Amino acid sequence: MSQRLNEIVNVITNIDYAEIVKAFEENENALTVTSRVALTVNEHRIEFDVSIYPQYPLQFHDTETIRFVNKDLLEFDHVNGDGSICVHTFHSPVMERKLQLDFNSLKHWITKYYINKEKDTHNEHIIVSPHVNAGLNPVFLFTEVDYDFHKGQFGRFTYSTLATGILKEKHTVTNLVQDFIIDKITASCKWNTAYKALTRQTGIFGYIENPPVRNRRFAVNNWQELQSLVSQKFLSFLNRTSKDYAGNRNKELEIPLLLGYKISDTEIHWQATQIPVNHFPTYGEKVLGLGTWIGRLRDQGILWAETRNCSYKYFFGRGKLHDTLTGIKITYNRNWSNREHAGDNACQGWLY
Known part of the structure; x- marks a missing residue:
């Protein structure tokens, strides 16, 4: 067992609501770690296939490098088509801290969406698998x-x-x-x-x-x-x-x-x-x-x-200016001549 894999196992073993159901395995070439874990939250026990990628605890192209998957949970919010759970978590470059954060986020997801069956009020677009025609x-x-x-x-x-x-x-x-x-x-x-x-x-x-x-x-x-x-x-x-x-x-x-x-x-x-x-x-x-x-x-x-x-x-998107500003008619006055107090690089006009 590599030092990295040993650290992962030790951290998860010490999370009181988590249980390793299937022994962790490590792909020697890609250093991807896979297993199956169970989380028990308020007497609800749910199992997930877990994959931890080589870049962990860091992100890769703005994507989390740990995945928790259970295809039986597709009806709940924040679950992708492949059964992976979208957990919102904090970042840390420290393996132990990052694992604790990610498992805690998964526990939060179980409480909010699985147990309490909450539904987000914002409107999400439907998830489709695009078709490619003739390349x-x-x-x-x-x-x-x-x-x-x-x-x-x-x-x-x-x-x-x-x-x-x-x-x-x-x-x-x-x-x-x-x-x-x-x-x-x-x-x-x-x-x-x-x-x-x-x-x-x-x-x-x-x-x-x-x-x-x-x-x-x-x-x-x-x-x-x-x-x-x-x-x-x-x-x-x-x-x-x-x-x-x-x-x-x-x-x-x-x-x-x-x-x-x-x-x-x-x-x-x-x-x-x-x-x-x-x-x-x-x-x-x-x-x-x-x-x-x-x-x-x-x-x-x-x-x-x-x-x-x-x-x-x-x-x-977020770069859009407020409608109050974009709706104002702005003109440029070329005859502004009150420049006696302006420096050499002063604006040549005035917006009003």
């Missing part, structure tokens, strides 16, 4: 629009390709959503005139209002799981759209579909999917005894795409 990773950017969408609305939208490049080792195509077209109404995203002048392509959208998720935060993976969120009119629209591409020989061609849902009383998020034009997820089913047909969604995987809200308040 290309599509990303769609949108902004707010001056239009109030209503549940069940659908139509077409236009978008423009802004740039292609490499992002996180993926060949990425960045697209700007330009307009939503609902009947005879056009709701435009708030880009500047240079972006609006870009060449446009066409996709489709549907406003479903409720997020397409399981366990509150994880995007559904199969089209059949969306059946209860869409109307027969929308399914007919998808079917008509599929006929526009009938006989298309490009097996890699995909059409984007934006699904809109509320993340607050006043805000909508659009999540992009990609539909292979030769494999639309809709089909018709005959109703026995009535002679009519209804639309159905296939047992087919959903190809999610990355989507970002680039509205003004999100684009600037």
Whole structure:
């Protein structure tokens, strides 16, 4: 047992609410330490697979280098799709202190989210696994629009390709959503005139209002799981759209579909999917005894795409100035001549 591994075992052994269930193992090449531990909090005993990476107790690219994983906890807040727990902890370069901090943070998570079943009031975006088509990773950017969408609305939208490049080792195509077209109404995203002048392509959208998720935060993976969120009119629209591409020989061609849902009383998020034009997820089913047909969604995987809200308040983030300041009209007075008390490098004008 290495000195590092021995230190890790000793620290965890002395944490009174922690128990080592499976002996720690150390990968000699990567120095990654793995085990299974159990924490007992208020008579609740929960086991986690734990991995401690070589950089520990330091971070690596702003990421914690210890992971606690339990895939049975996906329904609770601050759990990633792979079952890893998002613990908020303090930093320390000292191994003993850092382990104590991390285990204490995990204990806090158990108390707050597992035992007390607290739900965060802030709105988290759904967690998706983006699809890569023919080596290309599509990303769609949108902004707010001056239009109030209503549940069940659908139509077409236009978008423009802004740039292609490499992002996180993926060949990425960045697209700007330009307009939503609902009947005879056009709701435009708030880009500047240079972006609006870009060449446009066409996709489709549907406003479903409720997020397409399981366990509150994880995007559904199969089209059949969306059946209860869409109307027969929308399914007919998808079917008509599929006929526009009938006989298309490009097996890699995909059409984007934006699904809109509320993340607050006043805000909508659009999540992009990609539909292979030769494999639309809709089909018709005959109703026995009535002679009519209804639309159905296939047992087919959903190809999610990355989507970002680039509205003004999100684009600037914490660097955005207060609205009181940005809304003030500022003029420059070239005739300011009261410079007798100014130095040689004084400002040549005055802002008022």
